[in-house]
Amino acid sequence: MTTTQPSTRSAPSTISLTAHAFVHDGVRGDHRSIHLLLARIANKWVTHTLELLAESIELRFSDLLRETPGLSSKMLSATLRDLVRDSLVSRRAESGAPARVYYRLTDLGRSLAVPLGALLRWAEVNVVEIDGARQRYDEMQGPASATTS
Numbered sequence: 082m083t084t085t086q087p088s089t090r091s092a093p094s095t096i097s098l099t100a101h102a103f104v105h106d107g108v109r110g111d112h113r114s115i116h117l118l119l120a121r122i123a124n125k126w127v128t129h130t131l132e133l134l135a136e137s138i139e140l141r142f143s144d145l146l147r148e149t150p151g152l153s154s155k156m157l158s159a160t161l162r163d164l165v166r167d168s169l170v171s172r173r174a175e176s177g178a179p180a181r182v183y184y185r186l187t188d189l190g191r192s193l194a195v196p197l198g199a200l201l202r203w204a205e206v207n208v209v210e211i212d213g214a215r216q217r218y219d220e221m222q223g224p225a226s227a228t229t230s
Contacts, residue, residue, distance in 0.1 A: 126152055126160045135194040139185040
């Protein structure tokens with residue numbers, strides 16, 4: 082007879098998912114809205130932009146663009162517009178030649194910095210293990226099953 086040890090991981094007792102709603106601490110949320118918000122936050126440019134803003138009090142558009150290699154001005158504008166719309170970032174414009182536009186995290190955006198930072202640290206700690214698991218899986222499945230992610 083084999084005995085199993087109870088898991089040492091603590092199960093989240095206050096979070097549950099159902100087919101229709103997300104429940105956290107007794108508060109129901111629209112499942113679709115929550116997934117859309119999580120998808121927005123998971124975007125690589127959003128994550129990087131929030132991380133930069135969390136490290137500063139306020140940054141100019143040009144500073145954000147300079148600190149983000151590979152990000153176009155158009156994509157940064159769209160990213161910031163979405164973050165302002167979601168009230169995670171505030172925008173302040175100063176007239177002049179050239180016009181200066183500044184961005185900073187709102188209180189709501191700052192409240193996201195802690196869990197986002199924890200998620201980024203988790204990814205940094207576990208990326209090598211996950212990459213190794215993917216490689217082993219792909220080797221077992223053959224080249225047709227390998228995906229680029």
